[in-house]
Amino acid sequence: MSEHRNDGPGAESRGRHAIRSADRAPAPGSGGPIAIIGQEELQAKSATASPRRNILRDAMPPAIVFILFLLAWAGYRTFVLDRFKRRIVPLPWTVLTRGFTTAGASKKNPSELITGIKITTQVAVTGLVIATIVGVMLAVLMSTRKWVENSVYPYAVALQTIPIIAIAPIINIILGSGLGARIFTCVVISIFPIIINTLFGLKSADAGQHDLFTLHEAGFFTRLFKLQFQAALPSMFEGFRISAGLSVIGAIVGEFFFSQGPRGLGILIDIYKSRGLYNALFAAIILSSMLGLVVFFAVTWLRKIVIGRWYQAAR
Amino acid sequence: MPAALAFDRITKVFPDGTHALADATFAVDEGEFVTVVGPSGCGKSTLLRIASGLTPATGGKLTVTDPNLGYTFQDATLLPWRTVGKNVELLCELHRVPKAERAKRAQDAINLVGLSGFENFYPKALSGGMKMRASLARSLTLKPKVFLFDEPFGAIDEITRERLNEELMRLFLREKFAGLFITHSIYEAVYLSTRVLVMSARPGRIIASFAVPFPYPRSPDLRFEPAFAELTGKVNHALRSAHA
Numbered sequence: 175m176s177e178h179r180n181d182g183p184g185a186e187s188r189g190r191h192a193i194r195s196a197d198r199a200p201a202p203g204s205g206g207p208i209a210i211i212g213q214e215e216l217q218a219k220s221a222t223a224s225p226r227r228n229i230l231r232d233a234m235p236p237a238i239v240f241i242l243f244l245l246a247w248a249g250y251r252t253f254v255l256d257r258f259k260r261r262i263v264p265l266p267w268t269v270l271t272r273g274f275t276t277a278g279a280s281k282k283n284p285s286e287l288i289t290g291i292k293i294t295t296q297v298a299v300t301g302l303v304i305a306t307i308v309g310v311m312l313a314v315l316m317s318t319r320k321w322v323e324n325s326v327y328p329y330a331v332a333l334q335t336i337p338i339i340a341i342a343p344i345i346n347i348i349l350g351s352g353l354g355a356r357i358f359t360c361v362v363i364s365i366f367p368i369i370i371n372t373l374f375g376l377k378s379a380d381a382g383q384h385d386l387f388t389l390h391e392a393g394f395f396t397r398l399f400k401l402q403f404q405a406a407l408p409s410m411f412e413g414f415r416i417s418a419g420l421s422v423i424g425a426i427v428g429e430f431f432f433s434q435g436p437r438g439l440g441i442l443i444d445i446y447k448s449r450g451l452y453n454a455l456f457a458a459i460i461l462s463s464m465l466g467l468v469v470f471f472a473v474t475w476l477r478k479i480v481i482g483r484w485y486q487a488a489r
Numbered sequence: 490m491p492a493a494l495a496f497d498r499i500t501k502v503f504p505d506g507t508h509a510l511a512d513a514t515f516a517v518d519e520g521e522f523v524t525v526v527g528p529s530g531c532g533k534s535t536l537l538r539i540a541s542g543l544t545p546a547t548g549g550k551l552t553v554t555d556p557n558l559g560y561t562f563q564d565a566t567l568l569p570w571r572t573v574g575k576n577v578e579l580l581c582e583l584h585r586v587p588k589a590e591r592a593k594r595a596q597d598a599i600n601l602v603g604l605s606g607f608e609n610f611y612p613k614a615l616s617g618g619m620k621m622r623a624s625l626a627r628s629l630t631l632k633p634k635v636f637l638f639d640e641p642f643g644a645i646d647e648i649t650r651e652r653l654n655e656e657l658m659r660l661f662l663r664e665k666f667a668g669l670f671i672t673h674s675i676y677e678a679v680y681l682s683t684r685v686l687v688m689s690a691r692p693g694r695i696i697a698s699f700a701v702p703f704p705y706p707r708s709p710d711l712r713f714e715p716a717f718a719e720l721t722g723k724v725n726h727a728l729r730s731a732h733a
Contacts, residue, residue, distance in 0.1 A: 382566040385543055389560055390583040400582075404570045484570045484611045 273457030294438035301360025302421040309368030334366040352435040356428030363424035371413025375406025492516040493667035499549035511692035522668035524678040527688030559633030565620035574608035598626035697727040
């Protein structure tokens with residue numbers, strides 16, 4: 175059939191006639207021209223599926239950037255900083271050899287950092303989950319009525335703009351200075367992108383699809399779950415991805431203000447700074463940013479599992 | 490034949506003052522396939538939205554004998570997160586048809602439009618014509634007595650369109666629904682229908698009606714016969730005066 179499609183313009187009438195005679199094939203779907211287009215597309219897709227060795231190729235560029243960064247860091251420290259500052263800023267490899275181990279820091283340092291990761295992860299993940307639940311529920315409410323959206327919107331924006339340092343004393347009075355206050359801080363910092371992206375997503379189902387559901391008398395929840403939420407998933411996941419990074423920032427910022435209870439990475443950063451343990455300080459900072467990456471990529475992976483089959487950008 | 494769908498002096502004025510329809514009066518009898526052609530923006534789509542109840546008319550009387558309507562939109566409106574099979578099952582799902590029955594009806598409809606083998610494909614992997622077939626199949630699962638088509642093949646290339654026309658005609662003869670079809674193509678209109686109505690520019694009125702005498706099933710080569718050309722010529726003239 176594809177030969178007919180390749181006919182030059184001069185052979186137009188001949189090609190046209192050939193296809194039209196195929197049109198009269200009695201059994202529909204037995205392989206007309208339309209069906210063949212579909213199969214071609216399918217083959218193209220399986221050909222581009224990535225084999226495992228691509229991982230190496232994908233990992234190369236960021237690895238090179240990382241090495242360049244370390245060299246720039248070392249160069250800056252060695253040739254630009256004066257002697258006094260050089261004591262504070264360690265060489266990258268010293269951080270690796272000493273910051274993560276007991277050498278040059280307190281004796282229980284390694285286990286301290288591991289506990290720190292656990293605590294901060296707990297706060298960040300709990301905060302992210304709460305932000306997701308509350309944020310999505312708020313967005314659903316806002317999507318139902320324009321006046322709800324208008325009345326809630328300014329406060330959602332305020333959550334984003336208000337400095338935590340300004341409300342820290344109030345949080346302290348109400349929630350104390352432990353894990354609860356940290357989780358609250360984390361929620362405040364990470365909820366805004368979830369609300370906004372979910373709201374945008376819920377409104378993104380097209381008018382024709384809404385007509386279809388109206389025509390067949392779909393109720394509020396049927397429309398919400400079978401149409402709006404499904405259509406919203408791609409942008410909801412964009413919100414979750416942004417908030418994933420923010421939740422780690424929120425957890426660490428929370429630890430700076432609310433340091434009672436178990437020690438997370440934020441508290442360790444504070445302690446190392448005041449005790450002059452600079453290798454360990456840099457190690458804790460590196461772990462914090464790695465934690466942000468891990469949470470971000472975990473959400474990205476989740477997105478692939480949930481919508482990767484039909485949403486191109488999520489593959 | 491009793492009327493399946495009757496418009497009696499239907500008018501439509503939109504809140505912004507747009508006068509879309511003025512005294513549109515016609516009926517689609519059972520077993521009839523009526524096509525409406527008219528200038529762009531003359532309110533053809535509004536006609537279908539009123540017939541289906543999606544938009545209320547501002548005046549006149551609408552009679553629908555069976556509320557079980559099929560409706561095919563300008564684009565396929567498939568849900569991209571559902572496979573073809575699941576998309577076709579959607580309407581049965583919305584009407585709470587039991588699962589086994591739902592699957593059976595979906596499979597029958599998929600076979601009928603020639604999409605067997607594509608049940609597990611997502612819409613993004615389908616061509617425009619295949620999406621429209623899936624959309625037709627979706628409507629067919631409810632076995633509608635009246636079928637509304639809003640320029641379903643407008644965005645599809647000519648060859649595929651002709652083929653889909655032939656298959657739609659087969660469906661019409663087999664399922665015996667009453668059809669109300671909107672199109673810009675005079676050839677499509679005459680080829681498919683028992684009757685072609687011409688609508689004026691806004692506010693839309695029915696200004697001409699042509700009975701199509703050719704017996705069903707119609708051969709694809711009917712399109713090249715003199716009688717066919719004569720009739721499309723007449724419709725074309727009426728349509729030109731509608732544009733004026």
